[in-house]
Amino acid sequence: MKNLLFIIPFIFSFKANTVQFPVQKAYPEARELNIESIKKTKVLVFLNRTCPCTQQNIPYLNKLAKEFPEIDFIGVHSKKGGTLQEIKEVVEVYKPEFPVIDDNNLVIANLLKANRTPQAFILNENNEVLYNGGVTDRTNPTNAGKTYLKNALAEVSSHKEITEKETRSLGCVIIR
Template sequence: MDRNTNKRYVSYMKTLLISLLISITTHAHNGALTKAKLLNGESFQSLAAKEKKLVVFFLSASCPCTKKNIPYLQKLSKEYSHFQFIGVHSNANENLDLAKKEFSNFDFPIAYDEKGEIADQFKATKTPHVFVVSASDEILYHGGVTNSIDPKRAKNFYLDNALKDITNHKEVRQKFAKALGCYIVR
Protein backbone atom coordinates (compact mmCIF):
# COMPACT_ATOMS: atom_id res chain seq x y z
CA MET A 1 0.00 0.00 0.00
CA ASP A 2 1.26 3.45 -0.81
CA ARG A 3 1.13 6.19 1.80
CA ASN A 4 -2.06 7.87 0.46
CA THR A 5 -3.92 4.57 0.24
CA ASN A 6 -2.88 3.74 3.79
CA LYS A 7 -4.14 7.14 5.05
CA ARG A 8 -7.49 6.64 3.30
CA TYR A 9 -7.78 3.14 4.77
CA VAL A 10 -7.04 4.39 8.31
CA SER A 11 -9.53 7.23 7.86
CA TYR A 12 -12.17 4.79 6.57
CA MET A 13 -11.58 2.42 9.51
CA LYS A 14 -11.89 5.28 12.03
CA THR A 15 -15.17 6.40 10.43
CA LEU A 16 -16.46 2.82 10.45
CA LEU A 17 -15.54 2.36 14.12
CA ILE A 18 -17.18 5.64 15.16
CA SER A 19 -20.34 4.71 13.23
CA LEU A 20 -20.41 1.32 14.93
CA LEU A 21 -20.02 2.86 18.39
CA ILE A 22 -22.77 5.38 17.72
CA SER A 23 -25.15 2.66 16.52
CA ILE A 24 -24.45 0.55 19.61
CA THR A 25 -25.21 3.46 21.95
CA THR A 26 -28.25 4.98 20.24
CA HIS A 27 -30.83 3.02 22.22
CA ALA A 28 -31.14 3.52 25.95
CA HIS A 29 -32.79 0.20 26.81
CA ASN A 30 -34.01 1.96 29.91
CA GLY A 31 -35.98 -0.89 31.46
CA ALA A 32 -34.26 -0.33 34.81
CA LEU A 33 -35.21 3.36 34.69
CA THR A 34 -38.93 2.58 34.36
CA LYS A 35 -38.69 0.49 37.56
CA ALA A 36 -36.65 3.09 39.43
CA LYS A 37 -37.67 4.26 42.86
CA LEU A 38 -37.45 7.98 43.39
CA LEU A 39 -36.10 9.58 46.56
CA ASN A 40 -39.62 10.79 47.37
CA GLY A 41 -40.87 7.16 47.36
CA GLU A 42 -42.76 7.30 44.07
CA SER A 43 -41.93 5.09 41.12
CA PHE A 44 -40.59 6.61 37.93
CA GLN A 45 -43.48 5.13 35.94
CA SER A 46 -45.88 7.35 37.87
CA LEU A 47 -44.37 10.35 36.05
CA ALA A 48 -45.92 9.19 32.75
CA ALA A 49 -42.55 9.87 31.15
CA LYS A 50 -43.30 7.98 27.95
CA GLU A 51 -45.11 11.06 26.65
CA LYS A 52 -42.02 13.26 26.96
CA LYS A 53 -38.44 13.16 25.91
CA LEU A 54 -36.16 12.48 28.85
CA VAL A 55 -33.05 14.20 30.07
CA VAL A 56 -31.39 11.61 32.30
CA PHE A 57 -28.33 12.73 34.18
CA PHE A 58 -26.18 10.82 36.62
CA LEU A 59 -25.10 12.62 39.77
CA SER A 60 -23.21 12.10 43.00
CA ALA A 61 -23.70 13.57 46.44
CA SER A 62 -19.94 13.91 46.93
CA CYS A 63 -18.83 15.05 43.46
CA PRO A 64 -17.92 18.76 43.23
CA CYS A 65 -18.62 18.65 39.48
CA THR A 66 -22.18 17.49 40.14
CA LYS A 67 -22.68 20.25 42.68
CA LYS A 68 -21.48 22.91 40.22
CA ASN A 69 -23.81 21.59 37.49
CA ILE A 70 -27.02 21.23 39.54
CA PRO A 71 -28.06 24.93 39.37
CA TYR A 72 -27.48 24.92 35.61
CA LEU A 73 -29.46 21.69 35.18
CA GLN A 74 -32.28 23.19 37.25
CA LYS A 75 -32.27 26.26 34.98
CA LEU A 76 -32.43 24.03 31.88
CA SER A 77 -35.26 21.96 33.38
CA LYS A 78 -37.36 25.13 33.65
CA GLU A 79 -36.37 26.42 30.23
CA TYR A 80 -37.11 23.08 28.57
CA SER A 81 -40.16 22.04 30.56
CA HIS A 82 -41.40 19.94 27.63
CA PHE A 83 -38.60 17.49 28.56
CA GLN A 84 -38.79 15.31 31.66
CA PHE A 85 -35.55 15.79 33.62
CA ILE A 86 -34.58 13.00 36.00
CA GLY A 87 -31.43 12.64 38.06
CA VAL A 88 -30.01 9.21 38.83
CA HIS A 89 -27.86 8.64 41.90
CA SER A 90 -25.81 5.48 41.25
CA ASN A 91 -22.72 5.69 43.46
CA ALA A 92 -22.35 2.52 45.52
CA ASN A 93 -20.31 4.36 48.16
CA GLU A 94 -23.10 6.88 48.90
CA ASN A 95 -26.10 5.54 50.81
CA LEU A 96 -29.77 6.43 50.50
CA ASP A 97 -29.71 8.78 53.52
CA LEU A 98 -26.91 10.83 51.99
CA ALA A 99 -28.73 10.96 48.64
CA LYS A 100 -31.93 12.12 50.33
CA LYS A 101 -30.04 14.76 52.30
CA GLU A 102 -28.34 16.16 49.18
CA PHE A 103 -31.09 15.81 46.58
CA SER A 104 -34.51 15.95 48.22
CA ASN A 105 -35.30 19.60 47.37
CA PHE A 106 -34.81 19.63 43.62
CA ASP A 107 -37.11 20.78 40.83
CA PHE A 108 -36.91 17.36 39.19
CA PRO A 109 -37.13 13.80 40.46
CA ILE A 110 -34.05 11.89 41.57
CA ALA A 111 -33.89 8.09 41.28
CA TYR A 112 -31.82 6.04 43.69
CA ASP A 113 -29.95 3.39 41.67
CA GLU A 114 -28.73 1.26 44.57
CA LYS A 115 -27.31 -1.58 42.47
CA GLY A 116 -26.08 0.55 39.58
CA GLU A 117 -28.47 -1.12 37.13
CA ILE A 118 -29.52 2.13 35.50
CA ALA A 119 -25.93 3.33 35.19
CA ASP A 120 -24.98 -0.03 33.67
CA GLN A 121 -27.82 0.03 31.14
CA PHE A 122 -26.97 3.54 30.03
CA LYS A 123 -23.23 2.83 30.22
CA ALA A 124 -22.86 5.99 32.30
CA THR A 125 -19.33 6.58 33.52
CA LYS A 126 -19.18 9.93 35.29
CA THR A 127 -21.18 12.45 37.26
CA PRO A 128 -22.59 14.41 35.65
CA HIS A 129 -23.15 12.26 32.57
CA VAL A 130 -26.24 13.25 30.56
CA PHE A 131 -28.47 11.33 28.15
CA VAL A 132 -31.30 12.83 26.11
CA VAL A 133 -33.73 10.05 25.25
CA SER A 134 -36.62 10.22 22.77
CA ALA A 135 -40.08 8.91 23.58
CA SER A 136 -39.18 5.89 21.42
CA ASP A 137 -36.13 5.13 23.62
CA GLU A 138 -33.50 6.45 21.21
CA ILE A 139 -30.54 8.29 22.67
CA LEU A 140 -30.40 11.63 20.87
CA TYR A 141 -27.42 13.00 22.81
CA HIS A 142 -25.08 11.73 25.51
CA GLY A 143 -22.03 13.02 27.28
CA GLY A 144 -21.08 16.17 29.10
CA VAL A 145 -23.33 19.03 30.11
CA THR A 146 -20.75 21.58 28.93
CA ASN A 147 -17.05 21.63 28.10
CA SER A 148 -16.18 22.62 31.67
CA ILE A 149 -16.74 21.11 35.10
CA ASP A 150 -18.27 24.46 36.00
CA PRO A 151 -20.96 25.74 33.59
CA LYS A 152 -20.15 29.33 34.61
CA ARG A 153 -16.75 28.91 32.91
CA ALA A 154 -17.97 26.95 29.88
CA LYS A 155 -17.66 28.01 26.28
CA ASN A 156 -19.59 25.07 24.77
CA PHE A 157 -23.02 24.17 26.11
CA TYR A 158 -23.54 20.68 24.70
CA LEU A 159 -26.78 19.78 26.48
CA ASP A 160 -28.41 23.16 25.84
CA ASN A 161 -27.47 22.95 22.14
CA ALA A 162 -28.90 19.44 21.85
CA LEU A 163 -32.15 20.47 23.55
CA LYS A 164 -32.45 23.52 21.26
CA ASP A 165 -31.96 21.33 18.18
CA ILE A 166 -34.59 18.84 19.34
CA THR A 167 -37.03 21.60 20.29
CA ASN A 168 -36.58 23.14 16.83
CA HIS A 169 -37.18 19.73 15.18
CA LYS A 170 -33.63 19.59 13.88
CA GLU A 171 -31.07 16.82 13.88
CA VAL A 172 -28.82 17.12 16.94
CA ARG A 173 -25.60 18.66 15.64
CA GLN A 174 -23.36 17.01 18.21
CA LYS A 175 -24.64 13.67 19.46
CA PHE A 176 -21.74 13.01 21.84
CA ALA A 177 -19.34 15.04 23.97
CA LYS A 178 -16.90 13.87 26.59
CA ALA A 179 -18.40 13.79 30.08
CA LEU A 180 -16.31 15.59 32.68
CA GLY A 181 -16.50 14.87 36.38
CA CYS A 182 -16.15 12.15 38.97
CA TYR A 183 -16.33 8.47 38.05
CA ILE A 184 -19.40 6.55 39.15
CA VAL A 185 -18.41 4.14 41.92
CA ARG A 186 -19.89 0.71 41.26
Protein backbone atom coordinates in the same frame (compact mmCIF):
# COMPACT_ATOMS: atom_id res chain seq x y z
CA MET B 1 -33.29 -0.86 59.29
CA LYS B 2 -34.04 -2.57 56.02
CA ASN B 3 -33.36 -0.73 52.84
CA LEU B 4 -36.39 1.46 52.16
CA LEU B 5 -35.82 1.25 48.47
CA PHE B 6 -38.12 -1.18 46.69
CA ILE B 7 -37.18 -2.13 43.17
CA ILE B 8 -39.62 -4.15 41.13
CA PRO B 9 -37.96 -7.00 39.25
CA PHE B 10 -36.92 -5.78 35.88
CA ILE B 11 -35.95 -6.85 32.42
CA PHE B 12 -33.55 -4.87 30.31
CA SER B 13 -32.53 -5.15 26.72
CA PHE B 14 -31.07 -3.20 23.89
CA LYS B 15 -33.03 -2.94 20.66
CA ALA B 16 -31.48 -0.57 18.16
CA ASN B 17 -30.23 1.67 20.96
CA THR B 18 -33.54 1.42 22.88
CA VAL B 19 -33.25 0.91 26.61
CA GLN B 20 -35.72 -0.63 29.07
CA PHE B 21 -35.39 0.62 32.63
CA PRO B 22 -36.33 -0.78 36.02
CA VAL B 23 -39.06 0.94 38.04
CA GLN B 24 -37.42 2.77 40.95
CA LYS B 25 -38.24 5.11 43.80
CA ALA B 26 -37.87 8.80 43.05
CA TYR B 27 -37.08 11.40 45.67
CA PRO B 28 -37.91 13.81 47.28
CA GLU B 29 -41.41 12.32 47.50
CA ALA B 30 -40.33 8.65 47.25
CA ARG B 31 -42.88 7.82 44.58
CA GLU B 32 -42.34 5.07 42.07
CA LEU B 33 -40.91 6.32 38.82
CA ASN B 34 -41.15 4.24 35.69
CA ILE B 35 -38.90 5.83 33.07
CA GLU B 36 -40.47 3.48 30.52
CA SER B 37 -43.87 5.11 30.99
CA ILE B 38 -42.61 8.64 30.23
CA LYS B 39 -43.65 8.85 26.61
CA LYS B 40 -41.85 12.07 25.80
CA THR B 41 -38.30 13.31 25.55
CA LYS B 42 -36.36 13.07 28.79
CA VAL B 43 -32.93 13.87 30.15
CA LEU B 44 -31.23 11.47 32.53
CA VAL B 45 -28.38 13.13 34.40
CA PHE B 46 -26.07 10.98 36.48
CA LEU B 47 -25.29 12.54 39.86
CA ASN B 48 -23.29 11.74 42.98
CA ARG B 49 -23.64 13.52 46.32
CA THR B 50 -19.89 13.72 46.92
CA CYS B 51 -18.96 14.93 43.43
CA PRO B 52 -18.14 18.67 43.34
CA CYS B 53 -19.09 18.74 39.65
CA THR B 54 -22.56 17.42 40.48
CA GLN B 55 -22.90 20.07 43.17
CA GLN B 56 -21.88 22.86 40.77
CA ASN B 57 -24.11 21.62 37.94
CA ILE B 58 -27.45 21.18 39.75
CA PRO B 59 -28.36 24.92 39.69
CA TYR B 60 -27.56 25.01 35.96
CA LEU B 61 -29.61 21.84 35.36
CA ASN B 62 -32.51 23.47 37.23
CA LYS B 63 -32.31 26.41 34.81
CA LEU B 64 -32.31 24.06 31.83
CA ALA B 65 -35.33 22.19 33.21
CA LYS B 66 -37.21 25.51 33.41
CA GLU B 67 -36.02 26.59 29.96
CA PHE B 68 -37.21 23.30 28.41
CA PRO B 69 -40.43 22.46 30.33
CA GLU B 70 -41.59 20.10 27.58
CA ILE B 71 -38.69 17.78 28.47
CA ASP B 72 -38.58 15.75 31.69
CA PHE B 73 -35.38 15.86 33.72
CA ILE B 74 -34.48 12.94 35.97
CA GLY B 75 -31.44 12.74 38.22
CA VAL B 76 -29.84 9.32 38.63
CA HIS B 77 -27.80 9.04 41.83
CA SER B 78 -25.24 6.44 40.75
CA LYS B 79 -22.99 5.25 43.48
CA LYS B 80 -22.31 1.60 44.15
CA GLY B 81 -23.70 0.90 47.60
CA GLY B 82 -25.13 4.42 47.87
CA THR B 83 -27.74 5.03 50.54
CA LEU B 84 -31.14 6.61 50.75
CA GLN B 85 -29.62 9.20 53.09
CA GLU B 86 -27.20 10.31 50.37
CA ILE B 87 -30.07 10.91 47.96
CA LYS B 88 -31.97 12.82 50.62
CA GLU B 89 -28.88 15.00 51.16
CA VAL B 90 -28.63 15.73 47.42
CA VAL B 91 -32.29 16.75 47.40
CA GLU B 92 -32.17 18.77 50.63
CA VAL B 93 -28.80 20.48 50.17
CA TYR B 94 -28.50 21.01 46.39
CA LYS B 95 -32.24 21.25 45.66
CA PRO B 96 -32.64 19.70 42.22
CA GLU B 97 -36.01 20.73 40.84
CA PHE B 98 -36.50 17.33 39.25
CA PRO B 99 -36.86 13.83 40.69
CA VAL B 100 -33.73 11.91 41.68
CA ILE B 101 -33.74 8.12 41.54
CA ASP B 102 -31.39 5.70 43.24
CA ASP B 103 -28.97 3.64 41.17
CA ASN B 104 -26.96 2.12 44.03
CA ASN B 105 -26.61 -1.14 42.11
CA LEU B 106 -25.50 0.75 38.95
CA VAL B 107 -28.11 -0.94 36.76
CA ILE B 108 -29.00 2.27 34.93
CA ALA B 109 -25.37 3.41 34.70
CA ASN B 110 -24.47 0.05 33.19
CA LEU B 111 -27.42 0.08 30.76
CA LEU B 112 -26.38 3.46 29.39
CA LYS B 113 -22.65 2.92 29.91
CA ALA B 114 -22.46 6.12 31.96
CA ASN B 115 -19.02 6.72 33.41
CA ARG B 116 -19.08 10.21 34.98
CA THR B 117 -21.13 12.48 37.18
CA PRO B 118 -22.60 14.62 35.85
CA GLN B 119 -23.16 12.90 32.53
CA ALA B 120 -26.33 13.53 30.55
CA PHE B 121 -28.39 11.38 28.22
CA ILE B 122 -31.28 12.63 26.14
CA LEU B 123 -33.77 9.88 25.30
CA ASN B 124 -36.77 10.15 23.03
CA GLU B 125 -40.25 8.83 23.80
CA ASN B 126 -39.13 5.33 22.76
CA ASN B 127 -36.08 5.46 25.06
CA GLU B 128 -33.66 5.70 22.17
CA VAL B 129 -30.51 7.58 23.10
CA LEU B 130 -30.29 10.84 21.17
CA TYR B 131 -27.41 12.42 23.11
CA ASN B 132 -24.73 11.17 25.48
CA GLY B 133 -22.19 13.46 27.03
CA GLY B 134 -21.25 16.38 29.13
CA VAL B 135 -23.48 19.12 30.40
CA THR B 136 -20.88 21.69 29.29
CA ASP B 137 -17.19 21.74 28.39
CA ARG B 138 -16.21 22.68 31.97
CA THR B 139 -16.74 21.07 35.35
CA ASN B 140 -18.34 24.32 36.53
CA PRO B 141 -20.98 25.47 34.03
CA THR B 142 -20.52 29.15 34.94
CA ASN B 143 -17.11 28.96 33.20
CA ALA B 144 -18.39 27.06 30.15
CA GLY B 145 -17.41 27.93 26.63
CA LYS B 146 -19.66 25.25 25.12
CA THR B 147 -23.09 24.31 26.44
CA TYR B 148 -23.42 20.82 25.00
CA LEU B 149 -26.62 19.74 26.74
CA LYS B 150 -28.40 23.07 26.20
CA ASN B 151 -27.50 23.02 22.49
CA ALA B 152 -28.77 19.46 22.11
CA LEU B 153 -31.99 20.30 23.95
CA ALA B 154 -32.57 23.34 21.74
CA GLU B 155 -32.18 21.19 18.63
CA VAL B 156 -34.55 18.52 19.98
CA SER B 157 -37.10 21.20 20.93
CA SER B 158 -36.89 22.61 17.40
CA HIS B 159 -37.42 19.11 15.95
CA LYS B 160 -33.93 19.12 14.47
CA GLU B 161 -31.38 16.35 14.53
CA ILE B 162 -28.78 16.80 17.25
CA THR B 163 -25.53 18.07 15.74
CA GLU B 164 -23.21 16.73 18.46
CA LYS B 165 -24.68 13.41 19.54
CA GLU B 166 -21.78 12.53 21.82
CA THR B 167 -19.47 14.82 23.75
CA ARG B 168 -16.87 14.45 26.43
CA SER B 169 -18.16 14.18 29.99
CA LEU B 170 -16.18 15.86 32.73
CA GLY B 171 -16.59 15.09 36.39
CA CYS B 172 -16.20 12.31 38.91
CA VAL B 173 -15.83 8.72 37.75
CA ILE B 174 -18.66 6.30 38.52
CA ILE B 175 -16.74 3.56 40.33
CA ARG B 176 -17.87 0.04 39.50
